Amino acid sequence: MQYYIQKLLGFFFFLTALLKQGFISCGSQRVYGIVHEKVTFSIASNVPLNEILWKKQKDKVAEWENSELRAFSPFTNRISLDPVSGDLTIFNLTSSDEDKYEMESPNITGTKTFSLYVLEHLPSPRPTCAFTNGSIEVLCKISEHYNSHPELIEYSWDCPMEQCKHNSTKIYFKLEDDIPQTIQCTASNPLVNKTSSIVLETCVPSRGHPRNRYMFIATLIGVIIVIICIMLYVLGILKCNRNTDRNNSS
Known part of the structure; x- marks a missing residue:
């Protein structure tokens, strides 16, 4: 057994020597x-x-x-x-x-x-988002016209949430989560990587402070009504003054 081991070791050292001498x-x-x-x-x-x-x-x-x-x-x-x-x-x-x-x-x-x-030169990714079924769906993709070995492109995310730890083209956030304000997505191939960011608040137009928005609208309508009433009142007074002046002159 020891004889065969020595033979194998000798063959290994022989191959190593060949590689060192320039055998490819x-x-x-x-x-x-x-x-x-x-x-x-x-x-x-x-x-x-x-x-x-x-x-x-x-x-x-x-x-x-x-x-x-x-x-x-x-x-x-x-x-x-x-x-x-x-x-x-x-x-x-x-x-x-x-x-x-x-x-x-x-x-x-x-x-x-x-x-x-x-x-081809790698373009920057274009992150897009949509609000569906109570969740924010964020998609990270480069231009669909880029056809230079798309199988070599990988996508990754940067944010403090667990979702961003997974390399994929799509991630989700629930509204009840403490979602970050901005996230980054990166597209990379073996030579280059390009990064873009997206603000998640833009994914849900109705999110934010709807109560304040309704109060602002109600206040605006109230101000308009008051202005109209004042104008009508002023016009009424002018009309009354004219009638009074006519009665005095007669």
């Missing part, structure tokens, strides 16, 4: 970039690389050979290659750049692959 695994790494910006595929090789070939699927992206760099369309004038580390940088990203990339070199064993996801 075949696992694919996710990389995210934003349209019109840049992204870097990091190799960080520990051995000198005399020749490097980067490919997008089966198409060549860049080639380093005899100390010269050659870029292929549509990446001409849009890439930078570090011949020491093997890192590749793509500038001015477009949605068509999204794909699987891999690097090959005779100085290393195997290939290093990357899955590139190109995202």
Whole structure:
């Protein structure tokens, strides 16, 4: 039994040594970039690389050979290659750049692959609310026209209530609860997060101080009635004075 354990340990140390010497695994790494910006595929090789070939699927992206760099369309004038580390940088990203990339070199064993996801600039969320069945329903969503990997977008809330601890697009508040005045919702993807806020009092127009509102309306109506009565009284006095002056003159 001890013999097999020693064999396994020896094999483990052998794999570790291979990795340290620049042997690269075949696992694919996710990389995210934003349209019109840049992204870097990091190799960080520990051995000198005399020749490097980067490919997008089966198409060549860049080639380093005899100390010269050659870029292929549509990446001409849009890439930078570090011949020491093997890192590749793509500038001015477009949605068509999204794909699987891999690097090959005779100085290393195997290939290093990357899955590139190109995202549009994330807009700020637009929180909306409605009052239904005695509760305030608050919805946090970005524009429905944003179609750049919506499956990567997550939503979160910021407020002292228990409801805000759950990541979801929709939360509820009961009127009898001590609800906060303002809450924030955040939309985020692997690269960016955007936050907006909403005032909950605007979700229930009838909420606040209805008794004061009714008293104000009643007071306003009373003032109008008093003004009308005064005007009628004044007009009546003027009429009486005119009649009195006519009687005196006769």
